[in-house]
Amino acid sequence: MQAVDKTFKERLIDFTMYCRERQFVLGPQETRDAFAIAERGYALDRKLFQYSLKAIYCKRKEHFDRFDEMFQRFWSRYYEEKLEQRQKQIKQLKKEKDTATIIFLGTEFKVPKKEVKEQEAKQTVGANDSIRLRMTDFSKVNVADKEKLEELAEELFHQMSIRFKRRLENANRGSIDIRNTIRHGVSKGGMMLDLAYRRKRKEKRKVVFLLDVSGSMDTYSYYLLRYVMVLKKYFKSLEFFTFSTQLTHVTPLLRANNEQQVLNQIGKNVHSWSSGTKIGESLTEFLSAYGHKFLSQKHIVVILSDGLETGNVKVLQDAVRTIRRKCKTLIWLNPLKGMEGYQPIQKGMVNVMPHLDAFESAHNLDSLLKLEKLLMDV
């Protein structure tokens, strides 16, 4: 092992751990193989090293699809000098305090000046970094943690998507197919050891998401948007709308395969980002334009909004009542619910509360992941 210097060894072990944390099944043999290729000098050629590690560390397609990005992210980061990184972070923190502009979906938005309360995020109870980030309110994530949160969100959403897939597959095993069971038994001397199942017709879960993209939701809407994009992969009949002062049907934009493309498309096509909030009017528009198509006793409607209505409260109440009457379940996800001491006492929320089947928070990764159960159970 002499050809490999110590710091490189440490980096390689760190990378193995990094992959393990992301569900790669790696044992000592894989680490040995990785060292073997490093010893032969393959690590000097970045592409060769990347492809070699990819062949050794990936064991299934899901790993294969994610590996390049992980490699890029990990090794690019490690090649930078730690000191330089620290200086950058300090500079960025300073910048954030001076300016009040955020870049969202490639567009700059001006928001009121906020003090970045680093300590607030760090005070969250948690055993390690991941747990702390999972529990951190999206609006209180500091610049230094932003990249880590992005990574964690991607990882956790990916895991969630796998769980969804498995549950939906298991739920559809169906009843035993006698004819095929007997046929399978022929090769086992007539012993019916393997049961064949008749696939049950899937009862489609129909979900409608209505996401508030007004200014007050800016810090949350990006993560909520990504969450809905993950769900779209598994709920074929998921419809997605955004609203603030006007309603936009976003589902057709979700067809692109690449997540970044989808985000760009949405950025280009939804013109009401960060504007005011007219929830009632937007919901009424949804009812009149899409209600006949996307509301039935099979539909679950999820509204993601802070409920800070600037329009007529009566209109909001009527719209929510009508939606509830026409759908199977109505869920309201309010990021403000995650705040300590929050009570739904604003006019908008008070009036709609009686019509909701569930009222949950959606302010951090942990609360979003908890919704998984809610969506599977309804």
Next chain:
Amino acid sequence: MNKEIDTLIKDFYEHDYILSEELATSIFLLKNLEKPLLLEGNPGVGKTMLAKTLAEHLGTNLIRLQCYEGLDVSTTIYEWNYQKQLLHIKLFEQEEDKLALQNQIFGMDYVLQRPLLQSISSDKPVVLLIDEIDRADEEFEAYLLELLSDFQISIPELGTIAATSKPLVILTSNRTRELSDALRRRCLYHWVDFPSKAKEIDIIAKKLPNIDEELATQVVTFIHNLRKSSLHKPPGIAESLDWAKTLLLMNQKNITDEIVQNTIGSVLKHKDDVEFVKNKTVQEFLIPVT
């Protein structure tokens, strides 16, 4: 780029196989780390052809084991040559040393070697292709573990037979069932995807040098658009080549609705898929692929 990998790519190209740098690296590791390579991917993307080309490239034999449900030790590893054993017993039944007789008939001379045993008994390293491993039972996967990790096979009457030369093992799977983690962990892994449009045009041009470039582009565009539609069985590279060959034989310069109606059978192998295409116009499948 590493010289050996560069040579691999060039040599495979001469054998009509267009290898990406990533896949070439996996082959390079297969040779250098002496670990089996598991190739997964949709049917018709060139997994089996890769093993054949590797054998040609190395100038060695290809031993192929086509997997199916019910595959067992006697068809894959070894079987006793019962007729020969009986004959031997008959010839030497007057022999008094029965133990010696027993030792003789349970020797290597009385073993019928099946593909896996053949692959490790060869004087020169061979390419062992275990094709469509996902079709075999899980029990068979367990048999394979010893061979894949230690390149040895245990025969109860003879003990452990170590490889005289380590074969280059390639396993392929179409993912019709999930393979065990134990098997995956013993292998290098590569997912073989459908090629990009440009690469597929190159493949067609390489295999059918007489084809008009415009026709090759149309075939590939049509096939790529088909793959984007939700078909029961998306066409692979083999189907692209078959179709291009058919169109070439029919002296066609362009793909027309009539041609599609008459020849789509060489591309699609499922009734619903054929009907889906027949109900559309050719222009819908000739939209440029991004």
